[in-house]
Amino acid sequence: MDASIESRVGREVEAWLRWVPKWQPGTHRARSRLCQHCFGSPVLRAAGLDTDVPHAVQHPLSMRIKTLIEDEVDTYTSLNLPMLNRELGLIELRREAQAAYHPLEGLGPEFDGVDIDPPADPNEPYLFMFEDFVPPPSADDPELVPPPLSAEEKAALRVEMRLADDHALLVGKQVCAALVAHRPELQQAIARFVEPQVQALLADLGSTLDPHST
Numbered sequence: 524m525d526a527s528i529e530s531r532v533g534r535e536v537e538a539w540l541r542w543v544p545k546w547q548p549g550t551h552r553a554r555s556r557l558c559q560h561c562f563g564s565p566v567l568r569a570a571g572l573d574t575d576v577p578h579a580v581q582h583p584l585s586m587r588i589k590t591l592i593e594d595e596v597d598t599y600t601s602l603n604l605p606m607l608n609r610e611l612g613l614i615e616l617r618r619e620a621q622a623a624y625h626p627l628e629g630l631g632p633e634f635d636g637v638d639i640d641p642p643a644d645p646n647e648p649y650l651f652m653f654e655d656f657v658p659p660p661s662a663d664d665p666e667l668v669p670p671p672l673s674a675e676e677k678a679a680l681r682v683e684m685r686l687a688d689d690h691a692l693l694v695g696k697q698v699c700a701a702l703v704a705h706r707p708e709l710q711q712a713i714a715r716f717v718e719p720q721v722q723a724l725l726a727d728l729g730s731t732l733d734p735h736s737t
């Protein structure tokens with residue numbers, strides 16, 4: 524097994540173990556939809572947290588592990604998969620360019636051609652001008668809209684996407700194997716910090732529902 528993955532899993536487990544004593548059952552309504560990260564997650568199964576553990580306790584661990592796997596795949600991609608890396612970089616740049624605030628967009632026609640910032644009083648300058656938020660021209664850089672890929676480039680990109688998927692699967696398996704080794708400490712934390720609170724809640728519920736208990 525990859526020693527770096529093993530130690531990263533160890534660090535995420537430690538962080539979760541530090542957090543779990545602070546957990547308290549929420550008073551907010553339980554979510555009605557199943558969490559797509561946690562429901563049926565092989566990661567939680569490997570950790571032994573897949574059954575009889577509140578979702579709010581499972582979720583932080585599954586998100587930590589998800590980030591770990593994504594980071595590993597990102598690193599692998601940037602080192603070994605140049606085409607995919609470039610495409611992902613462009614997607615990211617385009618997303619940033621779109622997310623930028625465009626103060627002149629979406630205004631009614633009555634604002635056409637109007638200065639977005641009224642002239643400032645020289646004695647009381649504005650803290651900021653709307654003009655400052657207009658994204659620099661680089662956001663519309665033709666670099667972000669590269670020429671379409673040739674058939675060979677598309678085929679190469681598809682190969683790299685498959686390699687990235689394969690790598691994600693491999694990392695996922697290594698992570699699960701590493702989690703199995705942490706099961707005892709994870710279960711101990713559940714037994715010590717989570718289970719008593721769950722039992723107390725159930726007992727409360729039982730006494731409210733049972734007319735003979737009063």
Ligand SMILES: [Zn+2]
Pocket residue numbers: 558559560561562578581582585
């Ligand atoms: Zn979840």
